[in-house]
Amino acid sequence: MSQIQQAPAGFAPIGPETHAPGHAARAVAATFGIALGVIAVAAVLLYLISALGSAGVVVSAIAALVPLAAVLLTIRWVDRWEPEPRPALVFAVLWGAGVAVAVALIFDLGVQIALAATGGRPDDLVQAVVQAPIVEEGAKGFGVLLLFWVNRRHFDGPVDGIVYAASVAAGFAFTENILYFGRVLVEQGLGPAFVFTFVVRGIFSPFAHVLFTACTGYALGKAAERGGGAGAGLVAYVLGVIPAAILHALWNGGLSLARSTVEYYLFVEVPIFLAAVAVVLTVRSRERAITRARLGEYADAGWFTPQEVALIATTGGRRQAMRWADAQRDPRAKRTAMTRLIRDATRLGHARQRLVRGRASIGRTPDEQELLARIVADRRILTS
Template sequence: MTAIRQAPVGLAPIGPGTHAPGHAARAVAASLGIAFGVVAVLAVLLYLVSALGTTGVAIASVAALVPFLLVLLTIRWVDRWEPEPRPALIFAVLWGAGVAVSVALIFDLGVQIVLSVSGGAPNDFVQAAVQAPLVEESAKGFGVLLLFWINRRHFDGPVDGIVYAASVAAGFAFTENILYFGRVLVENGLGAAFLFTFVARGVFSPFAHVLFTSCTGFAIGMVAERGRGAAAGFGAYLLGLIPAVILHALWNGGLSLAANTIEYYLLIEVPIFLGAVAVVLVVRGRERAITRARLGEYAQAGWFTPQEVALISTPSGRKQALRWADTQRDPRGKKAAMNRLIRDATRLGHARQRLLQGRATIGRTPDEQELLARIVADRTLLTS
């Protein structure tokens, strides 16, 4: 691990706005957004307790934690290359668990009131295959759109869109599972029916909502990658809703109509899920390629060696670098410094990508010299 070279960069600066005037306003907006999400979650929790009882909600919540944690671990794996800010991810989960669920419940209540007044009868299939996909995907996807509008600094492309959408979906599915598990528990107790519902929703379909909403996140992410504005983001939101709603309706309606639900699941839903996994792997590969290409430009300018670029821009290289840090004196400190170096070098590459796409002035962008100074400081710690 050779020391980083402190030569003139010779590249255009990433841009002004290291301390953009709107940064404080965005921090306040993030705090208010999280607070709003918490209030919405508490309101939904009160509704669930009133409908299912404290014990029912408690047991259902424990069961719902299993698929929820599985999805969160998957999101962390997808997001590990250039992690999104934690407040944004917390907001996304709260939006799904509180706001989106509230919208769906209120809309459903409105439909029931209209049917009661008009003398109409509810149609379970229409509710499952039409109403739920339209309302739920619109509400979940709007949370992703808000992050695009407010958090542009950390919304670089389709991977980020998928991560935010999956986080919203994880929160929504968690609350929805509490509702489903709790209802079964109240009606049938802790027996075979409860176990069947847990296996069906928690084991066979923990990623269903993630798959649906990720379509919207992917569409918004593509617009973000091209540096488009708020109006284009809204257009991408509407466009992404189309596959999201279709897949959601296919899931709900197909399972309701299929003569053999297991066969339908294996022949239709599993291939769709595998296709989605393939898309995620492709866009994650593009994210790594961007890091490698942009850091390669800095290597040409003398800031990195080609070997260092390979270490930072490949998963195996990063593991090798962290293993090296573990063998040094003060391994904890060295590993922390290596993690910071990898993080800042990745941010440097993506900040440069924003410049090349004309997005350097979006949000608070640390300039080139600031990021390089952090990298030099970390390398000093690693070589001392």
């Protein structure tokens, strides 16, 4: 990193006041969204306590933390190349854990009331294969659609869509696991039935909801990658919910109808899961390729050296850059500056990708200029 260069002459960063309205609007939206999620989670929590008791909810929540931690760590690994804003991820988890669960519960209550009024009886298989997949995937996916509409600055492609969808699904599965674990706990106590339910839901299938909702996230990510507007996002949402609901129905129906749960899991669900992993690895690889290609354009314009691009746009290069920072005087400040520079350079590459279709000139948009200003500031720290 000793060859870090200074910015080209004539660069004029945009002042903070130019970006204040946009930042303020996003901050308000994030605050409102997180507040809505907290309220929904609190309401669902009260419902769970009334149905399962406070002790049952506490024990079930502790058990549900195990699959939640596994999913969140995986999301972090997928998202590490170009991390999404923390408030957006918090909103996504809260939407899944609170709003989406509340929608599913309210819809189910409405169905129960309608059946009681007409003298009908609930059909467990229909609820599992039709109602739950459509309602739950529609509710979870709508949270991702809101992020597509409100957070487009950080919604660049399929990886972002998958990360947001997985975060929503992680929150939903956490609350749903509390409900399932709690019911078994209330009915049969902390015994073999509870352990079996924990193993099936917490060990064998922690990524089930992630797999379903990722379809919607992927579709919205493709719409974002193509530069689609609000209408395109709505179409992508509908198109994404369809395969999400089908996979969800296949999971619920298969577990209900299969002669052997283990065989169904190994020969149907595991191959689908492995295919999904292959898709994620492919889109992550493409994300790295986009970063390298677009930063190469900035290198041609004089903003980076080819060596810098190689360091920022490869996993090995990033590790080398962090080792260099740790070996300098005041390593904490250098490491912080290097982390910010890598993050902002990656976002710069994706901001450039959004402009490729219009072929806008480098440095002519607020997004670019703000990120370039941050990179210049961190270069000064790294070279001081």
